[in-house]
Amino acid sequence: MEYFNVRVYGLLVNDRNEVLISDEQEYGQRFIKFPGGGLEIGEGLIDGLKREFLEECEAEVEIISHFYTTDFFVRSAFNDxxxxxxxxxVKNITSLNFPIKTIAYDFDGKGDVLQAFRWINIADLTTDDVTFPTDKRVVELLRAEL
Structure with a gap:
């Protein structure tokens, strides 16, 4: 284990009780996660999350509350x-102006880095709908709040 990798993610829930998830292809792998990503040096958690939503979703978000912080060991799937x-x-404070897909990995275009978004009703959400261990834990917590 070489270093810590701090990640920050937003749980955006719409008025139909659906949560936004991100289908991605990068590093030669496909994965499904919540919108967000890695913190940059000199950046706080809130600023990092707002930047990630601007980069990924072209949307500004407001932070509503802290939901969860990793409380078990997780090794990165991409490095050591x-x-x-x-x-x-989070809630969006600007409109969401990107295509919403209904099928996993329904990417527009081609390239090394691809991303698409889907809404999944929290009542239907399962740990199989996301790839990474911490996201699976978050799914369990979201479902427990129903």
């Missing part, structure tokens, strides 16, 4: 780091 993930409940 230990992942620490922080999740916040």
């Amino acid at each position: 780091s230990q992942i620490i993930s922080v999740y916040y409940m």
Whole structure:
């Protein structure tokens, strides 16, 4: 284990009780996660999450509350780091102007880095709907709040 990798994610829930998830292809792998990503040096968690939503979704978000921070060991799927993930409940304060897909990995275009978004009703959400261990834990917590 070389270093800690701090990640920050937003749980955006719409008025139909659906949560936004991100289908991605990068590093030669496909995975499904919540919107967000890695913290940059000199950046706080909130600023990092707002930047990630601007980069990925072209949307500004407001942080509503802290939801979960990793409380078990997770090794990165991409390198030799230990992942620490922080999740916040968020709401969009600008419109969401990107295509919403209904099928996993329904990417527009081609390339090394691809991303598409889907809504999944929290009542239907399962740990199989996401790839990474911390996201699976967050799914369990979201479902427990129903």
